[in-house]
Amino acid sequence: MTTPTVSIILPTFNRLKYLRPAVESVFAQTFQDWELIFADDGSDEDTKAYLRSFSGSPHVKLLLLSHTGNPGTVRNAALREAAGDYIAFLDSDDLWAPLKLATQVKALSDSPRRWSYTAFNRIDESGNQADENIRQWIPYEGAIFEKILLMDACIATPTVVAERRLIEEVGGFDDRQVQHEDYELWLRLILRSEVLFINTPLACVRTHREHYSQGGLWALEWKRRLFEKMQSLAVDPNLLPCIRQAQAR
Incomplete structure (x- = not known):
């Protein structure tokens, strides 16, 4: 296989009923110069059997990992195997529109900006438009560190495509950040490159009961660590008041 333009990072842990349509949405892309890297976090045998069914495909790499439950660790394992000029992220329960890549x-090829994200739709367990009260996000782009930090900009993981070298320059995911690890990476990316926004829904983010996020004091502790890290990374002193404002929320 020649070097692909895009390396697609797809972490998996069971969820076979959602994984199948996620993978189908990759193979339905109109842009076909990609490699798909499955990083399996110790799934059950049915899921592994499905993943192994792609072993003959020249476009697919399969990493069978011991279970950690740490999304950053799993994605970093796939990033180390990536060869593409760009990295695209897709979670195992989400979907892409055919024109996404x-x-x-x-x-990105027409822009000096080194990463991008898009609008997205929310879907339910059955793949229907989610019937819920969703905040209306404003489409921010450019140097939007403050907007990301204050969560005024919504950057969903399956909407992001970034230069591989940019992600490598910032060190990939922080595997010590077991919550908000994607949010933390976007903050480091925006300190190095402005972001391009495409105001077309090119991904579907699924809402379902299997989504699990620890809340309460645990989540607050990880946010506290994240903000402390941002204070140490923010070379522009004008960003510090914004970080303190985010901490106070």
Whole structure:
């Protein structure tokens, strides 16, 4: 296989009923110069059997990992195997529109900005439009550190495409950050490159009961650690008041 333009990082842990349509949405892309890297976090045998069914595909790499339950660790394992100029992220329960990669690769190739994200739709367990009260996000782009930090900009993981070298420059995911690890990476990316926004829904983010996030004091502790890290990384002193404002929320 020649070096692909895009390496797709897809972490898995069971969820076979959602994984199948996620993978189908990759193979349905109009842009086909990609490699798909499955990073399996110790799934059950049915899921592993499904993943092994792609072993003959020249476009697919399979990493069978011991279970950690740490999304950053799993994604970093796949990043180390990635060869593409760009990295695209897809979670095992989400979906891409067929034009997603074509749209973002073209937009990035025409722009000095080194990463991008898109609008997205929310879907339920059955793949229908989610019937819930969803905040209306404003489409921010450019140097939006403050907007990301204050969560005024919503950057969903399956909407992101970034230069591989940019992700490598910032060190990939922080595997010590077991919650908000994607949010923390976006903050480090925006300190190095402005972001390009595409105001077209090119991904579907699924809402379902299997989503699990520890809340309460545990989540607050990880946010506290994240903000402390941002204070140490923010070379522009003008960003410090914004970080303190986010901490106070």
